[in-house]
Amino acid sequence: MSKNPWGTVAERLDRNRYETDTxxxxxxxxxxxxxxxxxxxxxxxxxxxxxxxxxxxxxxGVLYAACLECGTCLAAAPPGVLSWSYPRGGMGVIYREG
Ligand code: SF4
Structure with missing residues (x-):
């Protein structure tokens, strides 16, 4: 089996940067x-x-600084469990690979 030239999912996630709203x-x-x-x-x-x-x-527990802003949790959580919005302007994940 050949190795994925883009790396594993974990390796690709590690390339993201974050501007964390502290x-x-x-x-x-x-x-x-x-x-x-x-x-x-x-x-x-x-x-x-x-x-x-x-x-x-x-x-x-919520480690919000690691959020990828994919919206999966918001779609899947039972009603009333989550309050979710995008991070304030300019903050949050900064994708390096699309
Ligand atoms: S949007 Fe929700 S599911 Fe997606 S990374 Fe952030 S916390 Fe996780």
Whole structure:
């Protein structure tokens, strides 16, 4: 099997740069609604950047600085679980490979 000339997905993601908004997350989780809907495992599984994690206290952790702005979580999350917007102007992911 020949090696992919563009590298693995992980290698390609590593080439992205981020302008991180250190004052404001663009992703907010309604923890009560997430718990009620059992959304933790879904969010932890679907995000390609592993932004979401299930915490020991039952809450969903959000590492918003790693977000690729793909919108998958917003499409898949049960209603009322997420509040998501693009990062404030000029911040967020900066793609280097399309
Ligand atoms: S928009 Fe995409 S990368 Fe960002 S948190 Fe949602 S699923 Fe993860």
């Amino acid at each position: 004052e404001q997350s663009h992703i907010l989780v309604n923890q009560a609604e997430a718990e009620r809907a059992g959304a933790g495992p879904l969010l932890a599984r679907i995000c390609p950047a592993r932004v979401y994690s299930e915490q020991a206290n039952g809450e969903i």
